[in-house]
Amino acid sequence: MSHLELIHLHKSFGHSVAVQDFNLSVQPGEFVSFLGPSGCGKTTTLRMIAGFELPTSGVITLDGRDLTYTPPNKRNVGMVFQSYALFPNMTVAQNVGYGLKIAGKPKAEIAARVQQMLALIQMEKFAARYPYQLSGGQQQRVALARALAIRPQVLLLDEPLSALDAKIRLELRQEIRRIQRQLGITTIYVTHDQEEALSLSDRIVVMSQGKIEQVGTPTEIYNEPATEFVAQFVGHINLLPVEILSPAEGLVRLGNQVLRAGRFGHLNGKAVRLAVRPEELNPGRVDGLNNLSGRVESVTYLGSIVRIRLEVEGHLLALDMFNERRLKLPRSGEPLDVHFPVEACWLL
């Protein structure tokens, strides 16, 4: 039996639909991310799980218990907000212990649990500080400890790192994952940052316009995107409009150049596109693989990689190479041949 179950969830605000037909079942201890562009309904879905929004229709169950209409303060679900939302009038220790105080736990037990939680986030020394005396990253760690102190059945995080700067974000990301593993707590993590979702999650739910586009492990999402939206939203992708030559063999034509697609569904003769990630392309010509000839349009340094844009048959194609010192980079305007494996491309 699964742990957290979202069944046909639907939410409208007036006439606008925020979430539609959302189905998901989450296993105990699983780390699931909701990933999607702004306004796709991630927060709304999370808030329905937390109880801050009532679904227009659908059911939410936790360990078989129907939670759909349970008020948020009776759900035993921990929540971490983008804005930290620490209580400004309470110290770190009081913040962390607040949920236990509300639950009427004895003082000694609260103190012990607060100690334990502060140790978990490595902030024992800050117990007596007020939130305004902490950095953003520290505040968010306290917020995490506060949410976890009540031993919730599910931990919900809504873009917890997006108010922090890049370095702290990276650090705290690892910390969240470590704590989540250590406690084995079921976690739902909302983000619009694909790197965050890919690096943290057991499974990712990619959403667009209120609907689930794909649910899968990070590898599945990246390597086998189910829809054009997922392919474009997660990572970079080249999409080349091609003509089908032989539907049975997956042979397609781009201008005068013939390519073979690794994966293709039922082709109904309509114009299709060939998808291939920039890092799958390599300069040079290799027999037996897909080859394309083009002309270099631009060369851009992106730190550890170099992105080369090629013009091929009137279309732009991106190619990523590691930025190694011995690399001899082509110059703009030069002709360039590239190759990529058949398995690395597919038809959409």
Next chain:
Amino acid sequence: MNARRSNFWALFWGALAILYFFLPLYGTLDFSLRMKRGELSLQAYQIVFSDPRFWEGFRYSTLMALITIVISVLIFVPTVYWLHLKVPQARPVVEIITILPFIIPAIVYVFGLIRTFSRPPLQLTLSPFTTDILIVTGYVVISMPYMFRAVDVGMRAIDVRSLTEAAQSLGSNWFQILAHVILPNLRIAILSGALICFATVMGELILASFLVRPALGPYMALLGLTKAYEPAALAIISYALTWFSLGLIQLISRGGTAQQFTGR
């Protein structure tokens, strides 16, 4: 040279403003000290302070002010909280309602009160106690613009929605959220609202005199008609009271900022 010229004008207007505000005050103060011919004395003040009617008015107004403050807080904190949390789109309407006491003259308002509540079904003007109920409701309305704004500003400084939701997800009910999270973070705002409310009620004349209650305002007015030096002394006393309240607001809110009450 440009800077020097603008400096000069700044000083000039500043000085003019100070003269405008303080000259009458100085005149009043000076006058209030000249009851004894040819020397400065506090005699006018002594007379005021030894008048039992002054103390009665002072006591009455203070009591009414305190009751007004308690009721205002009980009404406006939950109302503004709800406004922020659930119906932010109603803000323009509510803002207009709260400034109505500035727009409708108090005299019109008090006649409305008297006409409505001096006949059945709700005849409140018969006994002093029920009249006090009426006057307190009137004071709550008159001080509404100040109280509403003070609480509103305080509420804006904290992230009401997230704090509420955080408390909720930790198991708090509405009462606990208000008591543990919202009220403590609004202490400064409520205090400054309360002090302005206090100053307003202490000086209020029209409601008290038309409803014929022994408040400080009517006493001052009466004294003004019959005496010369004592009203001046009284004016200075009430100024001092107001300024004391304002000073207290400053002091408390400064202490607050130095502590945890800057919000985020």
